[in-house]
Amino acid sequence: MPRLTRRRALAAGAAAVAATGGLPAPSAAAPGHSREHGHSHEHGHDHDLGHDHDHDHDHDHGAPEAFDEVYLGRRIQGRPLAGGHHHGGGYGVFIDGVELHVMRNADGSWISVVGHYDPVPSPRAAARAAVVELRGAPLVPLT
Amino acid sequence: MTVRKNQATLTADEKRRLVAALVELKRSGRYDAFVTTHNAFIMGDTDTGPRTGHRSPSFLPWHRRFLIEFERALQSVDSSVALPYWDWTADRSPRSSLWAPDFLGGTGRPLDGRVLDGPFAASTGNWPLTVRVDGRTYLRRSLGGGGRDLPTRAEVDSVLAMSTYDMAPWNSASDGFRNHLEGWRGVNLHNRVHVWVGGQMATGVSPNDPVFWLHHAYVDKLWAEWQRRHPASGYLPTGGTPDVVDLEEPMRPWNDVRPADLLDHRAYYTFDTD
Numbered sequence: 001m002p003r004l005t006r007r008r009a010l011a012a013g014a015a016a017v018a019a020t021g022g023l024p025a026p027s028a029a030a031p032g033h034s035r036e037h038g039h040s041h042e043h044g045h046d047h048d049l050g051h052d053h054d055h056d057h058d059h060d061h062g063a064p065e066a067f068d069e070v071y072l073g074r075r076i077q078g079r080p081l082a083g084g085h086h087h088g089g090g091y092g093v094f095i096d097g098v099e100l101h102v103m104r105n106a107d108g109s110w111i112s113v114v115g116h117y118d119p120v121p122s123p124r125a126a127a128r129a130a131v132v133e134l135r136g137a138p139l140v141p142l143t
Numbered sequence: 144m145t146v147r148k149n150q151a152t153l154t155a156d157e158k159r160r161l162v163a164a165l166v167e168l169k170r171s172g173r174y175d176a177f178v179t180t181h182n183a184f185i186m187g188d189t190d191t192g193p194r195t196g197h198r199s200p201s202f203l204p205w206h207r208r209f210l211i212e213f214e215r216a217l218q219s220v221d222s223s224v225a226l227p228y229w230d231w232t233a234d235r236s237p238r239s240s241l242w243a244p245d246f247l248g249g250t251g252r253p254l255d256g257r258v259l260d261g262p263f264a265a266s267t268g269n270w271p272l273t274v275r276v277d278g279r280t281y282l283r284r285s286l287g288g289g290g291r292d293l294p295t296r297a298e299v300d301s302v303l304a305m306s307t308y309d310m311a312p313w314n315s316a317s318d319g320f321r322n323h324l325e326g327w328r329g330v331n332l333h334n335r336v337h338v339w340v341g342g343q344m345a346t347g348v349s350p351n352d353p354v355f356w357l358h359h360a361y362v363d364k365l366w367a368e369w370q371r372r373h374p375a376s377g378y379l380p381t382g383g384t385p386d387v388v389d390l391e392e393p394m395r396p397w398n399d400v401r402p403a404d405l406l407d408h409r410a411y412y413t414f415d416t417d
Binding site: 101103104105106107113114115116117118119133134135137138139140 | 182185186189190191198255256275276277278279289312314315316326327333334335337338345346347348349
């Protein structure tokens with residue numbers, strides 16, 4: 001499995017991204033994220049948002065943990081939701097308070113309606129990918 | 144009889160007529176109903192629940208019927224129009240004629256991804272995006288911006304070589320032809336093309352970009368090519384599968400058509416290569 005090899009190779013990078021997780025400030029973005037401000041988010045997207053360091057610890061452990069941070073100037077939050085029908089398996093993701101429709105794939109990866117065809121390892125990665133894709137635009141609330 | 148042609152072979156007049164029919168469907172509001180339907184299935188189809196349009200065996204017949212409906216709408220505007228297909232293994236550059244101003248227009252500008260040329264640029268006033276997941280009302284693209292190339296013919300051939308149509312668990316984790324063509328597993332064909340185009344094509348409201356239809360017309364053609372290579376292989380599953388459309392089960396949202404009714408495209412259209 002080349003994936004596993006790459007994951008090991010990028011373990012340090014993955015840890016760096018994870019370490020930015022709970023910091024409630026715009027500066028929470030890891031160094032690699034600054035590239036996204038320069039409109040060359042291609043590589044930042046692929047590497048920082050995790051095609052290689054797949055499977056956060058949420059895989060096989062029920063709902064992933066909650067998160068709450070400011071990423072590139074947007075507040076992103078994720079948390080288990082009580083009641084209702086959510087395709088994230090009872091987990092909700094919000095950008096500036098508006099719910100982002102997310103879905104968990106059978107292999108534990110995640111997608112959102114803003115990045116539907118490009119799975120990432122966690123709901124936080126889906127929220128970050130959506131922030132990059134939105135370039136400041138507000139989400140349309142789910143109806 | 145409708146003949147679906149390779150987009151690269153269309154005459155200037157064929158391109159002009161197709162564009163005019165698209166713009167007229169948009170003006171009348173009929174276009175956006177297709178975007179709404181697609182996004183409803185994108186959000187509703189799940190690996191562990193009912194799944195019809197995506198991540199399931201019926202991905203292919205569902206999109207075949209969806210495109211037939213759309214093509215009939217185009218033909219109600221101009222009966223000479225057929226959906227062309229985009230062979231992204233051959234026309235794999237943002238410089239392809241597909242993206243010229245006389246057809247779909249090109250990539251978006253770096254600042255905000257906005258498409259600035261062609262008949263679907265927001266500045267024409269002819270292509271307002273009303274079915275959206277975010278606040279932006281203009282067509283966006285970032286052709287090749289994700290840093291991954293379009294699939295190659297060799298990658299397509301490796302998927303066409305898979306003789307089993309689909310396999311349990313009949314979702315994004317499946318082995319077999321359907322899921323490799325859809326792209327949740329393996330070399331990734333269909334999904335990767337959505338990502339390569341970027342903009343709305345990478346979202347649940349991907350039919351906002353007219354290239355959606357040309358992409359899916361080629362995915363549909365690859366299904367036909369697969370059938371020709373594997374005449375003894377049929378649609379699966381054939382019965383009794385929870386949450387999944389079996390061969391003879393009706394498909395939402397039409398409820399009047401089964402995968403079995405859609406296996407032979409020649410009942411509806413032919414390809415220029417047939």
